[in-house]
Each structure stands twice: as C-alpha cells, then as structure tokens.
Amino acid sequence: MQITFEVNGTRAEVEVPARTTLADCLRHHMGLTGTHVGCEHGVCGACTVILDGDAVRSCLTLAVQADGTKVTTVEGLSSDASLTPLQMAFRKHHALQCGFCTPGILTTMHALLSQEPNADEERIRDVLSGNLCRCTGYIPIVKAVLEARAAYGGPAAMENAHGV
C-alpha cells in the first residue's frame, strides 16, 4: 500500500504491505534504524516514536495508519550534529548504558516535556513506566529528564535541587 507522510521534517512516500508496522517501515523501508524493536508487542517501549506530537509505540501502529501524519524518530530530535539539551542531560547523568532502550526513552520524554514542561518527578516516573531499561535502574534517567525540563520552558535545574 502507498503511504505518504512526513518523517523528521521530510516528505516521504513508501510502498509497504498492509501488515507492516510503523517500526518496520521506518527501519526496513527507510533505513531509520535508530528506532529499536524490542518485544514487538507493546511492552518494552523501545520503538517509541512521536506521531503528530504524541509518543506512540511504533510496533503497535500500522505503517498505513501513519499515512498523512508527521512522524519524528530519534534521528529527528536533533537537526544538526550537536546533541539536544535532553540528550546532553542524558550524557551528563549517565542515563544510558547499553543504549538499546534509549531512543524510545528520548522520544517519549521529548514528547512529554514538549507537552508538559513542568512535569514533576512523579509524573516523569509514571510516564517512564512505559519504557523498560535493564541497565540503569532509572535513577539517572529521572535526574536527566528533570534537568532537561528547563530547556522546554519548565523549572530551571537549580530550583529542583531537591532530589536531583
């Protein structure tokens, strides 16, 4: 089936079988392998992409359902060679080890902070429950996301000294 959508700011036309998930479409048909596929049935969150502004599981979305939408993958978070503030905070706080889950967490947290820059630690932890990370124990991830809020118009890092 023919689908036309915008991926990371660029218009794309792809021909895929109806059964193709959005994750496989991005990876296999478009070479965007930054979107990782872990469980393939909606449990691990590694394949999260941003669809029309909302974080969604790309393994639980058909490619044909993305026709006419705007999709942002981890490759699209940064428009040039530099890291985004969220990515820099992940590096600073060692919020990743093996990195497999990281694209899904970055896209999820980018969508969250874009919509809710004042998300508090409880909200961040609640949202993060949809992404499995087996390396970090989540503590450095939460610290990084709390710090990155300032770049989205949320509270400045110093004001969150408590718990950070």
Add this chain to the structure above:
Amino acid sequence: MKLPSFDYASPRTLAEAAALLAASDGGGKLIAGGQSLMPLLALRLASPSVLVDLRHVRDMNRIEATADGLRIGAKTRWRDIEGDPALPAAHPLLAAAIPHVAHYQIRNRGTVGGSLAHADPAAELPGLAVACDGELEVFSARGTRRIAAADFFLGPLTTALEPDEIIVALRLPPWQSTRRWGFDEVARRRGDFAVSGIAMFHDLDGVGRATNVHIGVFGASSQPCRLRTAEAALDGQVVDAAVIDRVVGAARAELDPPEDIHASAGYRRALTGALIERTLKRMAGQPEH
C-alpha cells in the same frame, strides 16, 4: 513475531465500515488505536482476513453529558478522558479509574471501544462499565442496538458482539453527586493489567443507610462482574466495622478467581477482600451531603 498477512480498508463512514465487516463473512476485524489488537496480531492469536480501520470515520470520539448520563464515543482515547476537565465532577468513578489504564504511549492511541471489544478480564473500563450498569451502543447494517455491559462480557476476550457489529459508544447512567464511591486496584506496575481491582459505589438514604449498592470486580474473575451477595450484605445497612466484615466475608466467599502466573486464586480472593475493606473504610469518610 511479524503480523500475519491481511487486507486493509479505511472507510469514511460507519455504514461503509459495517458493510465491509459484513462482507468479510466473519473474517474481518475492526482497528482504531490498535493497542489491544496489534499485540494479538503480533502473537498470531488473531489472523483476520481484512482489517477495517476506523481512523477516517468521524464523530466517534465525543464525550457527551446528557440527562441520560454520559455517552463516550468508541474512538475516545484514554488521554481524551484524562484531559476532560468536566469528568471528575460528572463521573468521579470513571475519572479515578482511567489513570490506571495502560502506559503513557498506549494511552495516546488506545480507545474506549477497543478496550471493550478486547474484553480483557483485568481491564479497568469493562470493570467500570459492569459496575455502573453501563450499556454498549453497537451498530451494524441491521441497525443500532444497546447491550447491557452485564450481558456483554462472556469470558476472557469473549463478548456478545456479533462479527458484523461495531461498538459506537459506551453509555453510563447519570451520576448522583452525593454518591459514595471508590476505585482501587493492585498491579505489579502502574499501568499494567490489574491482579485484582474494584469499582464500587452506593447512595445513602435519609438515615444514612447504604442503598443502590454496586460492587464491581475485575481481574479476579473470568469476566468483570458485580458481587451480588456482598452487595446484599451492605444494602440497607449503616456502614460500620461489623458490616464491612460481613461484606468482605461475603465477597471472599462469592469470588471464584482465576489462577495464573501473576497470582494464585487464594491470593486474589484475599486481595480483593482487602481492597473492598480498605475502600469501604475510605468511602465511610467521604462527606455526607
């Protein structure tokens, strides 16, 4: 696993969707958010001949408050319910239950109709629909009919929906603002399916006795249900410690919970009793009007 092969259609109207389903001779499946169906496809537990996508069918995602109660369109997403500022007053039990449904990314796509059609025995919305005497509005080429939630859920992943029918809306009866109510569940992580959960409410008569008692359970039975003997133990009583004991005892005796990797039947029975006890105590502290 990769999904099985299927045909795909995305009709513009409900009538076209119903016609496509009817023409598929029982092999077709509806998809909207896909958050329950896609895992079934990935696990090859479902292999429809055609997927009929409701994404272009309009006006199915409204939440309307009427004199008949609440009408929630089948394509309403969890995040739409969560973000509706009127709901905590219009239906506090619904507003309290929905934050427990699934994880953030799934909440952005998962829909009311999908959850009802999927009929997971541990899902919150089917439990709430049964606890509140809800009705499902369904559409087919034969017309529209309503099915009581109590008659809709027949067992795990099994419903009274005919293969050519489309869930259009969930209707919940009007909510009395003076009502005492409670919702609670235990899940391994917030957002996971419940090991056991309860949704309950009652009204108070002029002298403070419980009337119109509803005790709904999900996750601790093969389909969501009301605990009728526990309700009878509470009906007409002023809620005190002795009454709560009797209600909890009746609930534990009445339950016949499933056993699985997450919990034994005995654990679910004990847990459900504890949830009812805790919630009744909390409800007793709610203000009298």
